[in-house]
Amino acid sequence: xxxxxSLLDIRKMRILQAIVxxxxxxxxxxxxxxxxxxxxxxxxxxxIRNEMSDLTxxxxxxxxxxxxGRVPSEKAYRLYVNHIMDSxxxxxxxxxxxxxxxxxRVHEVGxxxxxxxxxxxxxxxxTSMVLVPQLSSMKVKRISLIPVSDGTAMAVVVTNTxxxxxxxxxxxxxxxxxxxxxISKLITQKLDGHRLAEAIESVLPTIRAEIGxxxxxxxxxxxxxERSMSETDVEVVGASNILDYxxxxxxxxxxxxxxxxxxxxxxxxxxxxxxxxxxxVRIGTENENPDMQDCSVVTVTYKAGGKNIGSxxxxxxxxxxxxxVVAVLKxxxxxxxxxxxxxxx
Amino acid sequence: xxxxxSLLDIRKMRILQAIVxxxxxxxxxxxxxxxxxxxxxxxxxxxIRNEMSDLTxxxxxxxxxxxxGRVPSEKAYRLYVNHIMDSxxxxxxxxxxxxxxxxxRVHEVGxxxxxxxxxxxxxxxxTSMVLVPQLSSMKVKRISLIPVSDGTAMAVVVTNTxxxxxxxxxxxxxxxxxxxxxISKLITQKLDGHRLAEAIESVLPTIRAEIGxxxxxxxxxxxxxERSMSETDVEVVGASNILDYxxxxxxxxxxxxxxxxxxxxxxxxxxxxxxxxxxxVRIGTENENPDMQDCSVVTVTYKAGGKNIGSxxxxxxxxxxxxxVVAVLKxxxxxxxxxxxxxxx
DNA sequence: TGTTAGCACTCGAGGGTGTCGAGTGCTAAC
DNA sequence: GTTAGCACTCGACACCCTCGAGTGCTAACA
Numbered sequence: 152x153x154x155x156x157s158l159l160d161i162r163k164m165r166i167l168q169a170i171v172x173x174x175x176x177x178x179x180x181x182x183x184x185x186x187x188x189x190x191x192x193x194x195x196x197x198x199i200r201n202e203m204s205d206l207t208x209x210x211x212x213x214x215x216x217x218x219x220g221r222v223p224s225e226k227a228y229r230l231y232v233n234h235i236m237d238s239x240x241x242x243x244x245x246x247x248x249x250x251x252x253x254x255x256r257v258h259e260v261g262x263x264x265x266x267x268x269x270x271x272x273x274x275x276x277x278t279s280m281v282l283v284p285q286l287s288s289m290k291v292k293r294i295s296l297i298p299v300s301d302g303t304a305m306a307v308v309v310t311n312t313x314x315x316x317x318x319x320x321x322x323x324x325x326x327x328x329x330x331x332x333x334i335s336k337l338i339t340q341k342l343d344g345h346r347l348a349e350a351i352e353s354v355l356p357t358i359r360a361e362i363g364x365x366x367x368x369x370x371x372x373x374x375x376x377e378r379s380m381s382e383t384d385v386e387v388v389g390a391s392n393i394l395d396y397x398x399x400x401x402x403x404x405x406x407x408x409x410x411x412x413x414x415x416x417x418x419x420x421x422x423x424x425x426x427x428x429x430x431x432v433r434i435g436t437e438n439e440n441p442d443m444q445d446c447s448v449v450t451v452t453y454k455a456g457g458k459n460i461g462s463x464x465x466x467x468x469x470x471x472x473x474x475x476v477v478a479v480l481k482x483x484x485x486x487x488x489x490x491x492x493x494x495x496x
Numbered sequence: 497x498x499x500x501x502s503l504l505d506i507r508k509m510r511i512l513q514a515i516v517x518x519x520x521x522x523x524x525x526x527x528x529x530x531x532x533x534x535x536x537x538x539x540x541x542x543x544i545r546n547e548m549s550d551l552t553x554x555x556x557x558x559x560x561x562x563x564x565g566r567v568p569s570e571k572a573y574r575l576y577v578n579h580i581m582d583s584x585x586x587x588x589x590x591x592x593x594x595x596x597x598x599x600x601r602v603h604e605v606g607x608x609x610x611x612x613x614x615x616x617x618x619x620x621x622x623t624s625m626v627l628v629p630q631l632s633s634m635k636v637k638r639i640s641l642i643p644v645s646d647g648t649a650m651a652v653v654v655t656n657t658x659x660x661x662x663x664x665x666x667x668x669x670x671x672x673x674x675x676x677x678x679i680s681k682l683i684t685q686k687l688d689g690h691r692l693a694e695a696i697e698s699v700l701p702t703i704r705a706e707i708g709x710x711x712x713x714x715x716x717x718x719x720x721x722e723r724s725m726s727e728t729d730v731e732v733v734g735a736s737n738i739l740d741y742x743x744x745x746x747x748x749x750x751x752x753x754x755x756x757x758x759x760x761x762x763x764x765x766x767x768x769x770x771x772x773x774x775x776x777v778r779i780g781t782e783n784e785n786p787d788m789q790d791c792s793v794v795t796v797t798y799k800a801g802g803k804n805i806g807s808x809x810x811x812x813x814x815x816x817x818x819x820x821v822v823a824v825l826k827x828x829x830x831x832x833x834x835x836x837x838x839x840x841x
Numbered sequence: 842t843g844t845t846a847g848c849a850c851t852c853g854a855g856g857g858t859g860t861c862g863a864g865t866g867c868t869a870a871c
Numbered sequence: 872g873t874t875a876g877c878a879c880t881c882g883a884c885a886c887c888c889t890c891g892a893g894t895g896c897t898a899a900c901a
Contacts, residue, residue: 391754409736
């Protein structure tokens, strides 16, 4: 892939960039005349045509039909993202906008995540998604069990970073509220400072030793808790934005896209798969999901206390403004990381 | 409005019904020939035409242009819903489908609500919404406070019906976990069996008397809790279904509609406004929201233990299949009420 | 050798025209 | 009161034409 760069001389690169830039703005095929005028390289359309012909042969451009302009191929976007795109700086206005709308006084993680998704979508006018920080990687500080009715209780897990999550779990009907409180204290004490998944295995024997008879019940409860803790939540905003782009003016296509967004399965998969890579860009068919193969997904991670705890991303047409999206995402990643680091102490 | 019935003789009614039925299916203007054939009244198209002309004059039909068929007006839908529509029975298959997909073994309210919304949307192919049972009308059984970090705690409210809700609240930094536990027990004891809103007023003085110094803090906490308990959650499923209907083939229109659905504000308003009326139907411009004025919203309430605790509804084009929607909603209302009544004991 | 002007060619978009068919309203006859 | 007949309307659709943007090729130029 990095061969691409050496394959193309500077001029071809500049022409390709001009074409991609133009196509990103207009969504209609770009002709040699336009490139000649727009790119201040002082070349005539004829020359540009020759170069464009080469670029087409090399697979960077595609021709919808003989006498239309050229359209960038996925390969071109890939090259653009990897080598050409000058990771645009945000304008002062944009940075200002983000600052103003990410309310740092908010004291709840969920609220911060929602705000982040909103800002991300508003800034880019694409669909945004933010993975809610995942507990499984954090250390447990407290697990509280609250009796709800005979047979069910709510478990609230608090991590050392202050992120919380709760789950309804089934409990043996025989347990009294007092029993539950006892168990609650016991498991908090045993799990404190451990990661939930690994702690369960190492700690269970101890628990079993201490409270013989109810051990099985506790064991089941911990498994319930672990299961629901490992469920990931995604905050999605701006799904309807996709209808602003002509590539989705076909109702059936838009429908498939939106239905996929609505279930969230693919988004969740992308975000969790990308949650340890600082930045990923999936262009068109690089998405496994068929309904997503003419859009692109860009993700970045965010941290708290120097450690990756989640990721977020933007979904738009393949012809998205990669420069802006990357700039916004990087900036937002830093902002969110700062806020969370403070919030979670 | 009920005059309408007397205004129209039986034959006009039957013709109108035939037109509405046909238009609901096809979404294209209905001509006299079609009515003549479809409705087995043995009348020639010419006769039908005379009647249709009258119906147009009376405001029940509209003519897109001179030589198209007629389209039902909102007034016609209103009449249809109020008087004509035979509140269709579900087919056995449909009832079976609902039974199969509403898993009665699920033991968590939230999950039941999500399932309900899903089934509702799948059955009708419109957008569905279900209001999560509201706590404010229920009696508190327990309020647990769980320390999360200095300055914040999570409050979990459990009602006598077993519905739970939690909220992050701010607490004075000076409170130790032990203090919090004490307060937690105190307010549970004081509020047990009362409705949250009214209890706060009546109980606060007692609390104030018992724990002088921290009373203000507790007071603030209770207000925080009350505020977030009165927030209503709505589960929405099938927003993208609207793109299946030609009336939303215009991207801009679809966009507005979906954006409105996405914020959920209007849906929430409709559901809460309707949460004490067994069934409501809002047709077209009967919706206050401009973006919703060419769709209809039908809602029903659901109960637990004989008492209304929430509502749910379906949103679709004005030309929706009211008969089916009403039948499904009524059936689902009973099903959900049954499930919740058992679940919440 | 790289660049450019010129030119014939292609093809979609858009506008105009004509036909077709569904539908109407009116009138007169049953 | 119902119906057949008829002239009329109007959108949908197919067809044709023109226009313009764009191409590829060739030959001339620096």
